Amino acid sequence: MAKKRLVLKFSPQIVNQPLMFTLSKKYDVSFNILKASIAQNKFGMMIVELDGKKKNIEAASCFLKKSGVSFQRLGEDIKQDEKKCVSCGVCIGYCPTNAFSFDKKNKVIFDSQKCIACEFCVTHCPYGAMTLKY
Amino acid sequence: MQLVIKKIIIGAKEIPVIMKKSIYEINEKILRKKAIVLTAEEMVCYVKEHGVKKAARDIDVVTTGTFGPMCSSGIYFNIPKTRPKIKLGGGEVTLNKVPAYAAYAARDVFLGASALPHYEKNRPKPINFKYGGAGVIEDLVRGRSVLLEATTYGTDCYPATSLRKSFKLADFTDAVLFNPRNCYQNYNVAVNKSGKTIYTYMGILKPDMGNVSYSSAGTLSPLLNDPELKTIGIGTRVFIAGCDGYIVWHGTQHTTAVKKKNGFPVGGAATVALICDLKKTSSEFLRAAYITGYGVSLAVGVGIPIPVLDESIARAAGKDDDEIFAPVIDYSADYPYGKEKAIGLVSYRELRSGSIKLGRKVIPSFSWSSLSKAVEISKILKKKISAGRFLLGDPVAPLPGAASRHGALSAASVCGVGRIK
Numbered sequence: 001m002a003k004k005r006l007v008l009k010f011s012p013q014i015v016n017q018p019l020m021f022t023l024s025k026k027y028d029v030s031f032n033i034l035k036a037s038i039a040q041n042k043f044g045m046m047i048v049e050l051d052g053k054k055k056n057i058e059a060a061s062c063f064l065k066k067s068g069v070s071f072q073r074l075g076e077d078i079k080q081d082e083k084k085c086v087s088c089g090v091c092i093g094y095c096p097t098n099a100f101s102f103d104k105k106n107k108v109i110f111d112s113q114k115c116i117a118c119e120f121c122v123t124h125c126p127y128g129a130m131t132l133k134y
Numbered sequence: 135m136q137l138v139i140k141k142i143i144i145g146a147k148e149i150p151v152i153m154k155k156s157i158y159e160i161n162e163k164i165l166r167k168k169a170i171v172l173t174a175e176e177m178v179c180y181v182k183e184h185g186v187k188k189a190a191r192d193i194d195v196v197t198t199g200t201f202g203p204m205c206s207s208g209i210y211f212n213i214p215k216t217r218p219k220i221k222l223g224g225g226e227v228t229l230n231k232v233p234a235y236a237a238y239a240a241r242d243v244f245l246g247a248s249a250l251p252h253y254e255k256n257r258p259k260p261i262n263f264k265y266g267g268a269g270v271i272e273d274l275v276r277g278r279s280v281l282l283e284a285t286t287y288g289t290d291c292y293p294a295t296s297l298r299k300s301f302k303l304a305d306f307t308d309a310v311l312f313n314p315r316n317c318y319q320n321y322n323v324a325v326n327k328s329g330k331t332i333y334t335y336m337g338i339l340k341p342d343m344g345n346v347s348y349s350s351a352g353t354l355s356p357l358l359n360d361p362e363l364k365t366i367g368i369g370t371r372v373f374i375a376g377c378d379g380y381i382v383w384h385g386t387q388h389t390t391a392v393k394k395k396n397g398f399p400v401g402g403a404a405t406v407a408l409i410c411d412l413k414k415t416s417s418e419f420l421r422a423a424y425i426t427g428y429g430v431s432l433a434v435g436v437g438i439p440i441p442v443l444d445e446s447i448a449r450a451a452g453k454d455d456d457e458i459f460a461p462v463i464d465y466s467a468d469y470p471y472g473k474e475k476a477i478g479l480v481s482y483r484e485l486r487s488g489s490i491k492l493g494r495k496v497i498p499s500f501s502w503s504s505l506s507k508a509v510e511i512s513k514i515l516k517k518k519i520s521a522g523r524f525l526l527g528d529p530v531a532p533l534p535g536a537a538s539r540h541g542a543l544s545a546a547s548v549c550g551v552g553r554i555k
Contacts, residue, residue, distance in 0.1 A: 086201065086421060086433065086504045086506075086507055087504050087505070087506040087507065088201075088202065088501060088502055088503065088504040088507075089500050089501045089504070089505075090337055090347075090500055090501070090502060092488075092500050093337065093345050093347060093498060093499070093500025093501075094337075094338060094500070102505075105506060106505040106506040106509065107506050123262055123426070124262075124338060124426045126203065126423040126424050126425055126431075126433075126502075127421055127422075127423060127424075127433075128424070
């Protein structure tokens, strides 16, 4: 079994299609929607966690690609600007999924694998060190 | 340990003073690059390994550091002459739309870190602040242009009634960073006992004591390394925002009448007012901090060297995080109404572990003070002193409530005898 967190982007043409249903039904992949913003005639965005056999997840990813959904792994677009970060650790207190921690040198490190892109750190980092683009 | 007995003369009396070193002697060693300097973190290990007596004998200076938001910060500057001349004093001045204070002479302006442009104040609450006085200060330090807009009433000698011009930091005749208050000796630990999230200067506090926040560098915190203020006073040279600066006065809200535990105040106590040349500061150690739902603040990095003059100073500088305690205060009901009553006391060792225990509840903790920056500052200061590039300032006057350094010192100061030789 494997887990994969993806940021999916839907073009306005395919926003109305039941892609997630197909994904689950045809590829036996369970999905957990962590975040979604979809409106008619506009680009849609969804952050999902796919859970299933590695083989099935890969097949499901191919299906999404073929359907015109562009996607990338969550975390790739979430950046910690090390020049802005002062390693105070406020984010450690805010993050609901404990994606931040101190390393041995007391520098704040960000584990994108744990991130669910709630954007709390992006909004509330006092030094504007977290950015999220998708 | 070999104690040196010195004599000072006050009036007709000769008073023996027992002490190991003087700041003067340590400075001589610094100039010869022979001074033994440790950071406060290293001092903890040294004292644990070798004991207080040996530490007092061996170590000359302990360097400290802290980096966290301090709203009581600002700058004042003097704009170059304009043609025709303008009298800003009494007029209205904004910098990038952030209001500044112009009630001095013609070209002097003061800008506070927490100043806000009108548009920021009108946004929906809790406001996610994007810009303010501290942002302007950081922009200037980063070498960016800042738009100054002024309107005033015009006089015969200063005929202009308005000014709209961009300035960089280098354009100002003078620019000075001034902290009416900084380096709180210790501080509250904030918690929220209410049922809803609250937005405070100690951060976003989750309901039902869902988290606690604190803001102190603990063992590295400058004034906790000299809890009785024996060596820190007016005239002490410090590291501030990347350059050398000075303690010019006690900070606002300074007090020494605070309960103590293990010799260290429990909660906010002594503070210092600091000054330095803004043109020499670095954005590495001076940053605007935007606190959701509260306001804009300026994080300033400060390091104060502590001369290890005797065993009591060595002991204080060698204390560990588990010896310093801070009071846990409810920021939902108690703090706002001035009823600060400690729910409990926690050590910085516990706070740094990532969670604290209050009664049966384990609460995650987070810090506003950057430990890595504090360590960096203490190391920079150590390097500068070791290389003979930073001499200790011998205070010209003590801070209010300070313990006398060698018994007779304060008497000597009061009598105007001058430096102990």
